[in-house]
Amino acid sequence: MAARRHRTRTGVVGLGVAALAATAFTVPAQASPSGAGHAAGRTGHEETRRALDAIVRDGIPGVAGQARTGGSVWKGAAGVGDLRTGAPRRADDRFRIASITKTFVATVLLQLESEGRLDLDDTVETWLPGVVRGHGHDGRRMTVRQLLNHTSGVFDFIDDPAYAEKYIVPGFLKNRYRTRTPQEAVDAAMAHAPAFAPGSRYAYSNTNYVLAALIMERVTGRTYEHEVRTRIIEPLRLHATVMPGDSSLMPGPSGRAYSKLGEDSAGATVHDVTHQNASQTWAEGDMISSAGDLNRFFSALLRGELLAPEQLKAMKTTVFDSGYGLGIERLTAGCGAQLWGHSGGWIGSLSFAVTTEDGDHSFAVNLNGDWSTAGLGQVVDAEYCGTAG
Numbered sequence: 001m002a003a004r005r006h007r008t009r010t011g012v013v014g015l016g017v018a019a020l021a022a023t024a025f026t027v028p029a030q031a032s033p034s035g036a037g038h039a040a041g042r043t044g045h046e047e048t049r050r051a052l053d054a055i056v057r058d059g060i061p062g063v064a065g066q067a068r069t070g071g072s073v074w075k076g077a078a079g080v081g082d083l084r085t086g087a088p089r090r091a092d093d094r095f096r097i098a099s100i101t102k103t104f105v106a107t108v109l110l111q112l113e114s115e116g117r118l119d120l121d122d123t124v125e126t127w128l129p130g131v132v133r134g135h136g137h138d139g140r141r142m143t144v145r146q147l148l149n150h151t152s153g154v155f156d157f158i159d160d161p162a163y164a165e166k167y168i169v170p171g172f173l174k175n176r177y178r179t180r181t182p183q184e185a186v187d188a189a190m191a192h193a194p195a196f197a198p199g200s201r202y203a204y205s206n207t208n209y210v211l212a213a214l215i216m217e218r219v220t221g222r223t224y225e226h227e228v229r230t231r232i233i234e235p236l237r238l239h240a241t242v243m244p245g246d247s248s249l250m251p252g253p254s255g256r257a258y259s260k261l262g263e264d265s266a267g268a269t270v271h272d273v274t275h276q277n278a279s280q281t282w283a284e285g286d287m288i289s290s291a292g293d294l295n296r297f298f299s300a301l302l303r304g305e306l307l308a309p310e311q312l313k314a315m316k317t318t319v320f321d322s323g324y325g326l327g328i329e330r331l332t333a334g335c336g337a338q339l340w341g342h343s344g345g346w347i348g349s350l351s352f353a354v355t356t357e358d359g360d361h362s363f364a365v366n367l368n369g370d371w372s373t374a375g376l377g378q379v380v381d382a383e384y385c386g387t388a389g
Contacts, residue, residue, distance in 0.1 A: 045074050048363075051382035052078040055367060055375035061258055061270075062089030063375070065365035066291035067383055068299060073292070081255020081368065083270070092292065094240050094254040095366045096278075097351050098285040098344030100294065102209050105283050106148050106327025107301060108216055108227050110311040118219050120145040120314070120326075124152075127215040134190035142198035144215060147208040148326040149319045153196040156205035157188035167280055169262045172347060173271065179246045180280040185210045202322040206284040209327075213283030224283050236300055240290035244278035251288065257348030258369045270369070273348035285346055294353040295362035301328075302340055302359035316340065335385035345370060352376045 045067065055063045055078065062079030075091035112118050124132050124139035124147065132139030137154065146152040157163055165171050167180065189207040196203065213224040220227055225243040233241050242251055250257070260268040278286040289297075304312055315326040323330040331339045331354060341354030350370055355362035363383045365376065 045076065045383070047382040047386050048074075048379060049076050051375065051379035052076050052365075055079075055379065058372065058375060060367045060369040060372060060375065062255060062368045063365060063379075064089050064091050064093050064095075064291055064368075065363065065379065065383075066091055066295055068292070068295040068362045070360060075292075079368075083256065083258065083272075087255070089255055089368065090253060092240070092253055092290055093366070093368075094242070094251060094288050094290050095351065095368065096250075096257065096281075096285075096344075096346055096349040097287050097289045097294065097353075097366075098281065098346035098349060099206075100289075100342045100344040100351060100353055101281075101283060101285045101287040103301070103327045103342045104228050104232055104287065104297070105209055105212055105216070105224070106315065107306055108224075108231055109144065109148065109212060110307050110315060110326065111231060112216070112219055114308045114311050118144065118215070120148070124211060124215070127218045128211065131186065131214070132190070132211065135193045137190055137194050144212065145326070146198050147212045147215075149202070149324055150204050150208055150322070151199050151202050151319050152205070152208055153194040153198050153200070153203070154205050154207045154211070155189045155192040155195055156203075157185045157207050157210070160188040160191060163188040168347070172261060172273070172276075176273070176276045176280075177248050178280070179277055180282070182210050182214060182282055185282070185284075186214075202320045202324060204324075209284040210282060216283075228287075232297065232306065236296055236305075238289065238293040238296060240293045241297075242288040244286055244288055246277055246279040248275045248277045250274050255368055259348045260371045261347070264371075268371075276347065281346055285344060291353075291364035291366060294351075294364040295355070298341060298353055298355040298364075299359040299362045302355050302357065331380075333384045334381045337384040339380070339384065343376065345373065350376060352380060354380060
């Protein structure tokens with residue numbers, strides 16, 4: 001997708017935009033079609049396959065993707081899933097989906113609204129009294145809806161220097177197995193002034209979804225993990241999707257995950273970051289899934305299988321010029337195809353999951369290296385437009 005049309009929301013700004021590695025891993029894409037044929041773009045996935053290969057040639061170790069159109073499923077992978085053994089990347093690999101988690105969170109809150117258990121225009125203070133206070137933050141002036149569409153103005157805790165030093169760079173390797181509580185993220189945000197007055201503009205903030213999940217727990221009396229599992233994962237039979245809690249493990253089948261930890265030189269050290277405590281991303285980005293499961297989820301979501309018409313319409317109501325709705329983003333491919341989805345980026349993983357307006361054609365892709373987002377838009381263009389350019 002053209003940069004002007006596509007702006008990924010990746011959770012950790014900067015980790016995915018460093019220079020590409022000089023070494024290219026050139027294992028060709030392996031395709032394994034199933035179902036009643038191919039229906040992507042104009043080329044039967046040939047351009048998608050070439051776009052996957054290009055990502056690997058540009059220095060990402062491995063990439064996995066799947067497309068779903070009606071009853072047809074196409075699977076593709078390129079590169080390696082394990083730099084030590086040379087094992088290839090597999091299309092069915094699980095991976096950390098990072099901020100794509102936000103779409104699941106928003107879906108549950110919209111379900112709760114349809115059940116009459118909360119109103120998206122409730123103030124944050126109604127459900128979290130006294131939590132959003134400090135340095136000008138005031139939960140009495142912002143709504144649940146503004147959390148979900150990132151117009152609350154709440155400071156993004158990831159931008160707090162002390163927090164970033166501890167959990168991202170340079171402290172990630174030292175602290176990767178530590179448990180982080182949601183309150184620690186909220187405290188880091190409240191130590192700063194708001195980005196703007198609630199409702200006055202849009203700015204992506206991971207703190208919004210920490211607060212949204214805390215509200216979910218207050219409304220239901222159960223954990224965020226329980227609600228997502230019982231309302232979405234189990235009904236849709238998303239068998240590869242995991243709510244990891246404070247586990248540091250990556251369930252199989254999966255490859256390894258790699259990061260340069262923000263270094264932008266071609267010779268920067270590539271670290272194996274597969275194992276990391278998932279609580280450090282919690283409801284703003286902790287889930288583990290697969291490309292196939294993400295396609296099933298977004299297809300079901302846009303088809304109205306998870307939300308009533310009123311709530312689905314609200315989810316797709318975008319704010320300002322962001323293209324962002326309630327936990328989902330409207331995107332335009334280079335050929336003009338209109339898509340809905342979300343991106344996700346965290347240490348060692350970059351992902352994109354999108355679908356068409358009718359939910360009929362879904363596509364999800366994951367990179368197991370975090371130092372370049374460039375190929376994500378190109379592979380989506382290849383899938384929906386039949387071009388990698």
